[in-house]
Amino acid sequence: MAPNDSAQTTEEAGAAGRVRRRKAARYALPVAVAGVAAATIxxxxxxxxxxxxxxxxxxxxxxxxxxxxxxxxxxxxxxxxxxxxxxxxxxxxxxxxxxxxxxxxxxxxxxxxxxxxxxxxxxxxxxxxxxxxxxxxxxxxxxxxxxxxxxxxxxxxxxxxxxxxxxxxxxxxxxxxxxxxxxxxxxxxxxxxxxxxxxxxxxxxxxxxxxxxxxxxxxxxxxxxxxxxxxxxxxxxxxxxxxxxxxxxxxxxxxxxxxxxxxxxxxxxxxxxxxxxxxxxxxxxxxxxDFAPPKGAKVTEADELAEQSSQDFGAPELKGELPKELEKELKDGLKGGEDLKDLKGLEDFGGPQVIGEGWTTIGKIESPAGEGFTPPKKGELPPAAEGFLSSFGDPVSGKFGSGTVFKTRLVNALMTDDGTVYVGAVTKDALVKAANADK
Missing domain, CATH: 2.50.20.10 (Lipoprotein localisation LolA/LolB/LppX)
Structure with a gap:
């Protein structure tokens, strides 16, 4: 089993990070944890x-x-x-x-x-x-x-x-x-x-x-x-x-x-x-x-879908779903001629490191320039998103400093306030122990 496979990023996430990586990360990372859990099922x-x-x-x-x-x-x-x-x-x-x-x-x-x-x-x-x-x-x-x-x-x-x-x-x-x-x-x-x-x-x-x-x-x-x-x-x-x-x-x-x-x-x-x-x-x-598109079906070619994803991400009409400051930054960046094919910004991310072995392997990911995860304040996210995050996030602290553990029954991730993520199919205590030993 490879619990640290979750360290992969997508082109779209990397592109959004070039707009305002520090602030966008605090919303993107918890959702990534859910993706990790989904990927293990x-x-x-x-x-x-x-x-x-x-x-x-x-x-x-x-x-x-x-x-x-x-x-x-x-x-x-x-x-x-x-x-x-x-x-x-x-x-x-x-x-x-x-x-x-x-x-x-x-x-x-x-x-x-x-x-x-x-x-x-x-x-x-x-x-x-x-x-x-x-x-x-x-x-x-x-x-x-x-x-x-x-x-x-x-x-x-x-x-x-x-x-x-x-x-x-x-x-x-x-x-x-x-x-x-x-x-x-x-x-x-x-x-x-x-x-x-x-x-x-x-x-x-x-x-x-x-x-x-x-x-x-x-x-x-x-x-x-x-x-x-x-x-x-x-x-x-x-x-x-x-x-x-x-x-x-x-x-x-x-x-x-x-x-x-x-x-x-x-x-x-x-x-x-x-x-x-x-x-x-x-x-x-x-x-x-055998398959033929039914009458009246809308057909999209996969290469068109890929092109739209990389070139035509556009500036969505967010309609207040995000905090106004972040919404404005995303819109301005996406309208400002950013080339979403240019992934040079991803060079700032360190590759995943592996801690431990076997079933207790933990993946360590460091964000650029020590920019960490700051939990959003109450009222900053839509109610559904707030309920989602609060239902499986626990504040923790130790020799490493402080952070938040986002948990499922299988995959847990510790996101420290100084920009490091520890993730694996291990318990919360195992993550904290690994983070402490890493300092």
Whole structure:
């Protein structure tokens, strides 16, 4: 597991930082913590088991080898996703932040809702039902089922389509097919195989941490989606991790992980529970991956979307959603001819440093010129944003000085007042200890 992956920044965040990095940072950093938590999640709930099946005994090493040897190229099925990261409701916050930015995009307020990135945060909380279909590296389909709508990502050879039935919007990308000169995420467009939506992808990440700091055992058997499975249990040996245990249900015949459950060290219900409720290992019908934009759908090409993001960010009509001083600075900077392609300003940021090892690895990020995080005063942010921040931020102090810990059930981040960020899947005490030792 790589808890310090959150240190990555986007071009848009870097560009906004060139306008007024110091003041904008105090609003951007807490939202980045939520993004880190979202980036660590997968999908599915506890599935009913009708008795544990009798299977031949197998060692943990043999089961790991069975997973590694699994070469499932075709399958289809239904995945249930349940995530409880201890995050507040994103709905009000998203509406508050995106309302102004949407209006900046032109007619209808685009960024299109069909853009894959717009859907990822929704999977950070609550329960969701997904349908998946895979036919080798060139054809995949993932659909998120909603009450009266459906969102789908379809890769068929060189083409990737993203479709939101609620808004009747489509994003289209055409490049090289995987294995034919192209690559996953070609030109930065997210395809269905790029998203951590299956137990196998999550299990692979967990097994990367299987070293001297990890206990790996086989704990009985289970029935998942009507199939017999072994239960592989992965636990940190180190103290200070927010991860208590990970359980992976592995199909006894194919070696394919069918279910992934992560329980935090604080106990309680699973923080991440992802698994199949139905699965079929036969080849899906070719028509599964066919897609044509419905009549009247608004279609956006992915390269146009990328160009708009880098060149035409514009000065959104913020309408009082931000403090007036910051709103004016953002507008003036964005109207002042700043070249948002020029990322020279990012040179001021130090690269992430790594503290510790294994499950208690902490990423350290230093902001330029010691410009730190100052919590916004009451009334400076929209009510939804204030509620979001106050619900998972704790003031802390120590040898390092003072700062704020923003917490979830899995990923925590300490943002010091002198401009340093410590982030990882570790407890608040572990972050404070690391910050103290770093001085």
């Amino acid at each position: 997968g999908l599915v709930p506890a599935l009913a088991a009708s008795g544990d099946p009798e299977l031949p005994k197998i060692s943990a090493q043999e089961l790991i080898e069975k997973i590694a040897a699994s070469d499932t190229q075709q399958l289809s099925g239904t995945i249930k996703v349940s995530t409880d990261l201890g995050l507040p409701d994103f709905g009000g916050l998203a509406d508050s932040v995106l309302s102004g930015m949407g209006e900046a995009g032109g007619e209808g307020g685009d960024g299109p809702s069909a853009s894959p990135d717009a859907k990822l945060m929704e999977l950070a909380s609550g329960s969701h039902t997904l349908r998946v279909a895979v036919d080798g590296p060139e054809r995949q389909k993932l659909s998120i089922l909603e009450d009266s709508a459906e969102y789908s990502l379809i890769r068929n050879g060189a083409e990737v389509w993203a479709y939101d039935s609620k808004s009747n919007e489509v994003v289209h990308h055409k490049g090289e097919a995987p294995g034919k000169g192209g690559k996953k995420g070609d030109e930065g467009f997210t395809g269905p195989e790029d998203l951590p939506t299956t137990p196998k992808e999550l299990a692979a990440k967990a097994l990367e941490a299987a070293d001297k700091n990890t206990s790996v055992t086989v704990d009985g058997t289970a029935k998942v989606a009507g199939r017999s499975a072994y239960q592989l249990v992965i636990k940190p040996k180190q103290s200070g991790s927010t991860i208590g245990s990970i359980k992976v249900a592995v199909d006894s015949k194919t070696g394919t992980p069918l279910k992934f459950t992560l329980v935090p060290s604080s106990g309680g219900k699973a923080a991440v529970d992802v698994g199949f409720t139905k699965v079929d290992f036969s080849r899906p019908a070719a028509s599964t991956f």
